[in-house]
Amino acid sequence: MEFALWGLFWILIGIAFLGCFISKFPGPILALVAILIGKFFLPAGELIQWWNIVIIVALVALSVVLNRMIPKWSESIAKFGKGGSWGTVVGSVLTILLSPAITDIHPAGLAISFLLISFVVLPFIFATIFEFAKQKNLIEAARSGGGATLVFVCTSCVKLLAVVYAVYLMIFNN
Numbered sequence: 001m002e003f004a005l006w007g008l009f010w011i012l013i014g015i016a017f018l019g020c021f022i023s024k025f026p027g028p029i030l031a032l033v034a035i036l037i038g039k040f041f042l043p044a045g046e047l048i049q050w051w052n053i054v055i056i057v058a059l060v061a062l063s064v065v066l067n068r069m070i071p072k073w074s075e076s077i078a079k080f081g082k083g084g085s086w087g088t089v090v091g092s093v094l095t096i097l098l099s100p101a102i103t104d105i106h107p108a109g110l111a112i113s114f115l116l117i118s119f120v121v122l123p124f125i126f127a128t129i130f131e132f133a134k135q136k137n138l139i140e141a142a143r144s145g146g147g148a149t150l151v152f153v154c155t156s157c158v159k160l161l162a163v164v165y166a167v168y169l170m171i172f173n174n
Helices: 002-019 027-041 043-047 050-074 082-102 108-132 138-172
Strands: none
Touching: 002 027, 002 138, 027 043, 027 050, 027 138, 050 138, 082 108, 082 138, 108 138
16 A cells, blocks of 8 residues: 555656646646645655645745746736747757756766756747747747746746655655
8 A cells, every 4th residue: 555655646746747847737736735645644754744744835825826927927028829838848848858868967067057057948949939930020939938938937946846845855854
């Protein structure tokens, strides 16, 4: 039974991780569900303090609020369509797929900085390309791609923080 619960925990965390990069997908909420399963049903969860659960709930609430507010705020900078949103998803997935090759770069600081830069640059490039494909001129497409990238980076960072914190609690709290 414990093995099945650990499997469920890691499946939920994996889906939550993907949800950090796909808008309209409840990544942090799944991380919260996973940590609650760990807290109540796994022996490793007994060591998790309630204030840690409160932190994850606060991060989930913050991500939900930011998911609603940042797109509206970014419209004042540049409107973007589904092409910009899909471009950021494609760019981030490409970065994830390239991350094993990127992490082979030595020293580690260079690899980490390259990963962080690529999580901004590749989504911007693909958002701009996808917006340009919608019959916009390049300047408008770049502005729309920048707005889509801003929304993507801001919302993904908070979502990732919630998911990484849930994993940290279950692994390093023992």
